[in-house]
Amino acid sequence: MSKSLFITGGSGYIGSKIVEFAIADGYTVTALSRSEASDAKLRDLGASPVRGDLTTLDVLTREAAKADIVISIADSIAGDYGMSQEERGRINSAGMSALSEGLKGTNKLFINTGGSLLVAADPDGKETDESSPLWPDKQFDTGGERLAMSFQEKGIRVCSVRLAPYVYGRGGSGVLLFLSGAAKAGACTYVDEGAVRVTTVHVDDAARLYLLVAQKGRSGEAYNAVFENNVTQRQLSEAYAKVLDLPTRSIPYDAAESAMGKFIARFLSLENRASGAKARKELGWEPKAEKGILEEITTGSYVKVAENLRKSAA
Ligand SMILES: NC(=O)c1ccc[n+]([C@@H]2O[C@H](COP(=O)([O-])OP(=O)(O)OC[C@H]3O[C@@H](n4cnc5c(N)ncnc54)[C@H](OP(=O)(O)O)[C@@H]3O)[C@@H](O)[C@H]2O)c1
Known part of the structure; x- marks a missing residue:
């Protein structure tokens, strides 16, 4: 059964x-x-x-x-x-x-x-x-x-x-939210140097x-x-900028918290380099993603999303 x-x-x-x-x-x-x-x-x-x-x-x-x-x-x-x-x-x-x-x-x-x-x-x-x-x-x-x-x-x-923190693909999730926010703001923002690294799947x-x-x-x-744990917040902003044809912009943490609220400001500021090795080793998990997050944004499912956002902003 x-x-x-x-x-x-x-x-x-x-x-x-x-x-x-x-x-x-x-x-x-x-x-x-x-x-x-x-x-x-x-x-x-x-x-x-x-x-x-x-x-x-x-x-x-x-x-x-x-x-x-x-x-x-x-x-x-x-x-x-x-x-x-x-x-x-x-x-x-x-x-x-x-x-x-x-x-x-x-x-x-x-x-x-x-x-x-x-x-x-x-x-x-x-x-x-x-x-x-x-x-x-x-x-x-x-x-x-x-x-x-x-x-x-x-x-x-x-x-x-x-x-x-970055579950991505199929044109959805946080990447969609950040692309939408950037299209509205006319710039792709990262906090401070944007040097913190994030994990994706x-x-x-x-x-x-x-x-x-x-x-x-x-x-x-x-x-x-x-899947990945070496992508920086700045690289993500640069990928959004490329696909939306917008500039990038750095803002200090305090300004980010006032503009976006504490949850999002922290989300953009915390380093996270977790490893997926345990699931691979113990459970035989084999991520099959064909593209990492940056490539998915600039050449994958987010291209159409960005095109629509650009059209509605025009
Ligand atoms: N997406 C990411 O990148 C990501 C990364 C890390 C962790 N997470 C976590 O993964 C989980 C799911 O994320 P997601 O991206 O799939 O979110 P999502 O697309 O927004 O879906 C949220 C789901 O939870 C339901 N839901 C929300 N509030 C509820 C409530 N009060 N009572 C009952 N159901 C409720 C929604 O129902 P409706 O369909 O009715 O709205 C929907 O089915 C969340 O715990 C999120 O924090 C997501």
Whole structure:
């Protein structure tokens, strides 16, 4: 009999790829959905939508209880980057706890979504891994991964996928947001020297990692979903500038925080050189991206996106 999977955030950029690949792998997928548009998207992918959100705790517990595996990827901050980290953490944690109530005592698998940005940059600029220390002042850490790992005490197996901050490809995600912002502002901004390096992963490769974790992940372990870790913020701005035919502009951190808010300013300022070696070695993950992020922006799926943005700005 096919395994059943319940996913939150399955209508989103990354979640919809997980749903697509899970169905291709033979899973029966049920997905949380907040709207008719998401219902339609999920049905088109072959999943069954269930109406609810991160605050409908009874729905989360009920659906988790019916599933063999739960993937938690919805994030209350998606689409509302002005939300405080406290509020974000409160909503996400309540939703995750409700999911865990449906799984407790079953030894079934809960897959959490974390981020490689949880880990502090190495002081010497070297790569970090899943065992490296976290930022002492928390930065983007709302405690979600620690909460998820604590579910093991309730008789649940738990793994965490730590996504690279730049999940890219198929013309979507953060790159789309930054291209749109640059088109509006008439310049492609980076903070200070733009020298901090970031990690990236193609959306299809990230989705495939979730499915490998579902098959072979070891409880208690986190796995970085990382392809590249040497691209600088300045190189990204230069790629946006090239494809949008706009200038680049450096701004100091304080000005970035006033103009873009704390979340985005920090996102553009933190070095993150996480390694994806553990997932490759332990799970046999093989990223298949044909282009790195810079090439994808200048010659791949973002070319059309930039062309449309240029047309609407003209
Ligand atoms: N994209 C990236 O580059 C990236 C990088 C690192 C980490 N992440 C993390 O990966 C996750 C998904 O990212 P994404 O790019 O796929 O985001 P996305 O395209 O914005 O999708 C977010 C998903 O979460 C759902 N959602 C948002 N708020 C919700 C709420 N309050 N209750 C229930 N569902 C809610 C959305 O539902 P609707 O369809 O109804 O809006 C959607 O399915 C997030 O945790 C994000 O922080 C993303």
